[in-house]
Amino acid sequence: MKENKKNEELNFLYLDEKYIEKKQKNKTNRADKKSAQKKKKNKKIEEDMFNFNNEIVIGVTRTDTKNKIEKKSKGKVQNKKIRNEEKQIKNKTKVKKNKTKKKKSMISKVIKWTILLIALIVAAIFFVMSPVFDLIQIDVLNNNKISKETIISLSQIQIGQNIYKTSKKTIKKNIKQNSYIEDVKITRKLPNIIEITVKERKPTYMLQYANSYVYINNQGYILEISQEALQVPIIVGSVTQEEKFSSINRLEEEDLKKLETVLKIMESATSNGIDTFVTKIDISDKQNYKLVLEQEKKIVHIGDGSDLSNRMLYIKSILNTEKGIEGEIFVNGDLNKEKVFFREKV
Numbered sequence: 001m002k003e004n005k006k007n008e009e010l011n012f013l014y015l016d017e018k019y020i021e022k023k024q025k026n027k028t029n030r031a032d033k034k035s036a037q038k039k040k041k042n043k044k045i046e047e048d049m050f051n052f053n054n055e056i057v058i059g060v061t062r063t064d065t066k067n068k069i070e071k072k073s074k075g076k077v078q079n080k081k082i083r084n085e086e087k088q089i090k091n092k093t094k095v096k097k098n099k100t101k102k103k104k105s106m107i108s109k110v111i112k113w114t115i116l117l118i119a120l121i122v123a124a125i126f127f128v129m130s131p132v133f134d135l136i137q138i139d140v141l142n143n144n145k146i147s148k149e150t151i152i153s154l155s156q157i158q159i160g161q162n163i164y165k166t167s168k169k170t171i172k173k174n175i176k177q178n179s180y181i182e183d184v185k186i187t188r189k190l191p192n193i194i195e196i197t198v199k200e201r202k203p204t205y206m207l208q209y210a211n212s213y214v215y216i217n218n219q220g221y222i223l224e225i226s227q228e229a230l231q232v233p234i235i236v237g238s239v240t241q242e243e244k245f246s247s248i249n250r251l252e253e254e255d256l257k258k259l260e261t262v263l264k265i266m267e268s269a270t271s272n273g274i275d276t277f278v279t280k281i282d283i284s285d286k287q288n289y290k291l292v293l294e295q296e297k298k299i300v301h302i303g304d305g306s307d308l309s310n311r312m313l314y315i316k317s318i319l320n321t322e323k324g325i326e327g328e329i330f331v332n333g334d335l336n337k338e339k340v341f342f343r344e345k346v
Contacts, residue, residue: 128162128164129162129164132191132192133162133163133164133190133191133192134160134161134162134163134192135157135158135159135160135161135162135163135192135193135194136159136160136192136193137159137192137193137194138152138155138157138159138193138194138195138196139193139194139195139196140152140196140197140198141195141196141197141198142197142198142199142200143198143200144200145180145200145202146178146180146181146198146200150178151175151178151181151196151198152196154174154175154177154178155171155174155175155196156170156171156174157171157194163188163190163191163192163193163194164188168186171184171186171196172184172186175196175198179201179221179222179223179224179249180200180201180223180224181198181199181200181201182199182200182201183198183199184196184197184198184199185197185198201217201219201221201223202217203215203216203217203223203224203230203232204216204217204218204232205217205232205233205234205235205259205262205281206229206230206232206233206234206235207234207235207236207238207240207245208234208236209225209242209245210242211227212225212226212227213225213226213227213228213229213230213234214245215230216235216251218259218263219250220250220251220255220256220259221249221250222245222248222249222250222251225245225246233266233278233279233280233281234279234280234281235259235262235280235281235283236280236281236282236283236284237282237283237284237285238251238252238255238258238283239252239254239255240252240255255283258283258286259283261283261286261289261304261305262281262283262289264305264308265281265289265291265302265305265308266278266281268308268309268311268312269291269312271309271312272312272313272315272316273316274293274312274315274316274319277293277295277296277319278291278292278293279292279293279294279295280292280294286304287303287304288301288302288303288304288332289302289303289304289305290302293319296319296323296324297324297325297326297327298319298322298326298327298328298329299327299328299329300315300328300329300331301328301329301330301331301332302315302331302332303331303332303333304332307335310335311331311335314329314331314335314340315329315331318340318342321342322342322344325342325344326344326345327342327343327344327345328342328343328345329341329342330342330343
């Protein structure tokens, strides 16, 4: 009984192995069959596929396909371009907004500073107009000929007035009405003093006017008419009419040009120590200026004012050799061709 039971168990195990082996074989066959079917299907799909560029299909041309591809490509490019343009527009809008914002901020700052500046100006005006700046003293410097009182009177400044009420330009113009005043400098010494510094013209020559003398300086300005003679040379032979001496403040143009030559002659005379002897200068002939040396009793014909250094040496030599003898010295010719000589008065 036990043997039979054991045989049955063995038969069952055998049958079970057979069953498992058969089942695995069937599974493998099914997989191979399925793979073969799949390959067959793929092959059929490949046979059914075709190249639009190489095949002609009814209703579909090669050009249509190409156009579709090109359109698609162009569409992509166009879309990209549109996106870039939109991006640029956004950036520009952003920049514009930033600029507008900065501009508004700048305008706001300008308005604030303007208001502050106006407030400061108003405060400054109230401050300078206060009694602290009322004038209590006027100083005048460098005046010799013109008195302090005369200069203050000309300035039209008054003690007690605010030092900022009258402009410096107006004060200068008022003071320079006097012919002796060449230049004026005005200094406000805070809080309540004004300092006036003047530069005066000095009389260097005189013109004869009836029984009086007209004082002029090196620039030909008429400074004063006086009956008192100064220790300066008298210029004779001017073309400026005598009746105009009291109404004009400077010599005529022709006399001014001659005065330039006179200045050169006197500069050379000073260098040679002769200027102290000159009492009159005749300018009537611009080709032959004459120097009158009253102390030496001589008249010098010096020419047109050229080659002055050599002419002065001749004059100086003749003054030494003909000392005390009245006459005329002629050094007005061409020194290379004509002789210099002295003619004694008979």
